[in-house]
Amino acid sequence: MDGGFSGQVPKGWASRIIFCGGTGCHPGHFPAEIACAIHPPFQTGTPRRYKTRRKPSNPRRTMEFQCPHCGINMTTEDANAGEQVACPSCSGKFQIPSLSPTAPLKSTKKARHKLRGGWDEEDHANISFLLSLGIGVAVTALFLVMLIPFKGQPWSDIFLKRGWVNYAEVFLFVWGIVILALKWRKSRHQRNAMLLDVAPTSLGAEINAETVADFVDHIYKLPMQLRDSLMVNRIRKGLELFEKRNDNGEVTVILNAQSDIDANRITGSYTLLKVFLWAIPILGFIGTVQGLSQAVGSLSAGGTDPEALKASINNLTSGLGIAFDTTLLGLVLSMIMSFPMAAMQKEEEETLTLIDAFCAEKLLPRLNDSKTSGHDNILAQAESLPAFASSLMQAHEVFLVNLNHATEMLSQAGETLQRRLDSHQTHVEGAFIQSINRLTTETRETLTKPTVEMSHYLETLSKGITSLDETLRKLGGETIVVKKKGLFSR
Structure with missing residues (x-):
């Protein structure tokens, strides 16, 4: 399996030691420029600077090398030459080779121009x-x-x-x-x-009709677990x-x-x-x-x-x-x-x-x-500028007309919605108040009805006792003491 990993490291990862947290990866560490692309870097070590192996006045260059175990292509800065790393694909340990004056990667031509049908793409957004x-x-x-x-x-x-x-x-x-x-x-x-290097510069500084097949073949050689x-x-x-x-x-x-x-x-x-x-x-x-x-x-x-x-x-x-x-x-x-x-x-x-x-x-x-060359493109664009400006002005006028129309429609819709909301709120408040009043009335009537009936009964009983007392006074000429029983017994 042949592939490559890019030096495009997220901001803040530079000059850090990355510990791979994936299952099956080697517990060793490797520079962030070739961070493990199979498992994300869950932990990061303390920042440190790599020793410069060239004069400080010389600009850094990107070097390319291959894993001696699985042959995967990787890139890093030349300042990291000689570092002991673990391959992000096969987890094998090896030392980054020293920078050579010309070390182009060997491209395999066996699979060029073969019939390519892509691969089954997974839905990367929706969950089953x-x-x-x-x-x-x-x-x-x-x-x-x-x-x-x-x-x-x-x-x-x-x-x-x-x-x-x-x-x-x-x-x-x-x-x-x-x-x-x-x-x-x-x-x-x-x-x-x-992190994959999908378009390595080792295959060409530009992509044209002659080199595009190499770039497509390179994509088909990327690791299967990251290709899709x-x-x-x-x-x-x-x-x-x-x-x-x-x-x-x-x-x-x-x-x-x-x-x-x-x-x-x-x-x-x-x-x-x-x-x-x-x-x-x-x-x-x-x-x-x-x-x-x-x-x-x-x-x-x-x-x-x-x-x-x-x-x-x-x-x-x-x-x-x-x-x-x-x-x-x-x-x-x-x-x-x-x-x-x-x-x-x-x-x-x-x-x-x-x-x-x-x-x-x-x-x-x-x-x-x-x-077309760049000069021809500039001339063609210069000749089409007046027509483009005219069409742009017309499009702008049409846009303003449509915008005014849309604004009016939106304003009308907003007013209609506000009226409906006010009506709905009034209806809901009225229904709620009626329900509360009805519940309050029923509760008050339920609580006061037994009290009124009891008062009426006591009043009737008192009148009967008074009437009986007067009757006995008339008959016997003396007052008869009546002992109260039930609710009024002493």
């Missing part, structure tokens, strides 16, 4: 739905089982004793985190692939098109189109996560409404018995606390998931930006289709 779903179900079940020993604790009861809504919230949250973890693995693979990546796939397609059509303009078009495709694919990969982000708090609100309905139902079931009514009020207050736990959990989980989601999206967009910058700054300037 069934895989993430299975892992999410397993992790959710494991998490809930681990909480069983802590049953009875307030924080544990939020997950275990609040009904199906909290289970659904936890499952969606875990599923989203699993998707982000799998996307992070894919993004790490893209970062590692960016966004950057390598995009450059391979551009070079293969240049090999067939020999046109810089068409290569630029296909690179821009592939960039748009990759960006749209990454943006679309977050659709399900965005659904989770608003579905989790919505589930919390549903659980709260469900708890409120059950609490109000227990209040109405109390009847007219004062003791039962008091117990139902206690159940209402406790039920409200339980009901709002679902909303609290939903808001907390959605907020926690939003931070890694934003960070992951930023990292993927930054990777695409770096790939676009490499294609625009490193690859396209080296393409030479030999169709």
Whole structure:
């Protein structure tokens, strides 16, 4: 297997010792200029300067060499000559050779002009739905089982004793985190692939019709574990098109189109996560409404018995606390998931930006289709400047007209939306106030009705006793003391 690794090291990695953290890699270390491209550098040692082996007045040069074990091509600065390193591909230890006046890499011609059909490209943005779903179900079940020993604790009861809504919230949250973890693995693979030297200068300072086949063959010799990546796939397609059509303009078009495709694919990969982000708090609100309905139902079931009514009020207050736990959990989980989601999206967009910058700054300037010289291009552009300026002014006028029209439509839509929002808010507030007033009236009537009936009964009883006392006084001429029984016994 033949390939190459680039000296394009991310900013801040220069002059550092990189320890490979990948499984199967050699535990040794090697300079950052040939950092391991199979596994990311999880740990970095303390910065140090390499000993200069040439006079300080001489500028540094890039030297190219091969691994004596697997033959992979690598590049580094000549100041690192003589360093003991480990190959990022086969993990074999060897010493960087000294710089020779002319040490061009031997290119293999056996595979040139062979039939190339590319390779099966993996979706580098979207995660397998069934895989993430299975892992999410397993992790959710494991998490809930681990909480069983802590049953009875307030924080544990939020997950275990609040009904199906909290289970659904936890499952969606875990599923989203699993998707982000799998996307992070894919993004790490893209970062590692960016260390590959996909267009080495040893094959030619420029890429033309005669040398493009060597560059395409070089891409097909890159390590299999890093070949299928966004950057390598995009450059391979551009070079293969240049090999067939020999046109810089068409290569630029296909690179821009592939960039748009990759960006749209990454943006679309977050659709399900965005659904989770608003579905989790919505589930919390549903659980709260469900708890409120059950609490109000227990209040109405109390009847007219004062003791039962008091117990139902206690159940209402406790039920409200339980009901709002679902909303609290939903808001907390959605907020926690939003931070890694934003960070992951930023990292993927930054990777695409770096790939676009490499294609625009490193690859396209080296393409030479030999169709027109620079002088002819300047003359042609100078002749077309008046027509271009005229068309630009016309396009600008059309743009201003369309912009004014769009602004008016947007303003009208905003006014319509504001009116609808005001109407909806008024309707919701009125309905809510009516519900509160009705509940207050029913509660007051339920509480005062037994008191009124009891007062009426006591008043009737008092009148009867008074009437009986007067009757006895008239009959016997003396007052008869009546002993009170029941509620009025002494």
